[in-house]
Amino acid sequence: MHKKAVPTLVILILVIFWESVVHLFHIPMYILPAPTKVLKTLILELPVLPTHIGITVLEAVLGISISLVFALILGIIMDCFPIIRQGIYPLLVVTQTVPMIVLAPILIIYMGFGIAPKILTVVLVCFFPIAISFSDGLAQVDEEYVNLVRSYGSGKLMEYQLVKIPAAIPSLLSGLKVAATYSISGAVVGEWIGAQKGLGYYLLRVKNGYMLDKVFACVLVIIFLSLCMNGIIHLYQVIAMPHLCKSNKN
Numbered sequence: 001m002h003k004k005a006v007p008t009l010v011i012l013i014l015v016i017f018w019e020s021v022v023h024l025f026h027i028p029m030y031i032l033p034a035p036t037k038v039l040k041t042l043i044l045e046l047p048v049l050p051t052h053i054g055i056t057v058l059e060a061v062l063g064i065s066i067s068l069v070f071a072l073i074l075g076i077i078m079d080c081f082p083i084i085r086q087g088i089y090p091l092l093v094v095t096q097t098v099p100m101i102v103l104a105p106i107l108i109i110y111m112g113f114g115i116a117p118k119i120l121t122v123v124l125v126c127f128f129p130i131a132i133s134f135s136d137g138l139a140q141v142d143e144e145y146v147n148l149v150r151s152y153g154s155g156k157l158m159e160y161q162l163v164k165i166p167a168a169i170p171s172l173l174s175g176l177k178v179a180a181t182y183s184i185s186g187a188v189v190g191e192w193i194g195a196q197k198g199l200g201y202y203l204l205r206v207k208n209g210y211m212l213d214k215v216f217a218c219v220l221v222i223i224f225l226s227l228c229m230n231g232i233i234h235l236y237q238v239i240a241m242p243h244l245c246k247s248n249k250n
Helices: 003-024 036-044 049-080 082-095 100-111 116-139 143-151 155-192 199-208 210-240 244-247
Strands: none
Touching: 003 036, 036 116, 036 199, 049 082, 049 116, 049 155, 049 199, 049 210, 082 116, 100 116, 100 155, 116 155, 143 155, 143 244, 199 210, 210 244
16 A cells, blocks of 8 residues: 555544544534535635635745745854854754743734734744754764865855755755744734734634634645645755655655
C-alpha cells in the first residue's frame, strides 16, 4: 500500500465513524454536527467566506514575509557573532513558552484593532521556526568549503553568498514549511481577540451563536489554507531544488 494511502484511509474511517455515531445516537447538531452537514454548510457559506479568507490570508502572507526578512538578518548575525547567538538563542526558545492567546490581547491594547496586531501575531508565531532553522543550517556548514573560498581571498560577504547561505537553504525551507502551516492559525488567533473581518472573527461569531456546523466548516477552511501555505513552500522546493526532494524520497 502506498504510504500516502494509509493516512487517507485512516481519515476516511474516522469520518465514517463520526457520521455513524451522530446518526446512531441522534446527537443534536448544536453538540456535534455530522460531516455531511458540515460539508453542506460549507457549500452554503461559500458566498460569505471569501471576504474573510482574503483578510486572513493577507495577514498570514505579510506576517510570514516580515518573519522571513528578520529571521535571515538575525540568523546571519548570530552566525557571525557566537556571543550574540549564546545570548539570543535561549530567549527565542523562551518566547515559545508564552501562549499566543495571552500575547494577542496585549498587542491589541498597544496597537489597536487594526491589521497591525494580527500581522505581528503571525510574525511572533512564524519567526522562531524560520530563525532557528536558518541559524542551525548556517552553523552546520562544512568548514572545509568555507576555508576553500577564504583561500581564494573571499571576504565575509562572499563567504555567506557563495557557501553558507546556499548550504543553509534546505534548513531554511524546512523552517518555512512549519511557519507557513502556523501562519493561518496565528492570524486567526489575532482576529479571535479583536477584529471585524477575517476567519477568526467569523469563527467567534458563529461559535457564540452555537452554530457548530459553521464552526466545523470554518475549521475545515483553516486546515485547507494551512496546507496550501505549506504546499506553496514545498512546490518552490520541488521547482528550485528537485535534487533535494529526490534525496529525501530515497
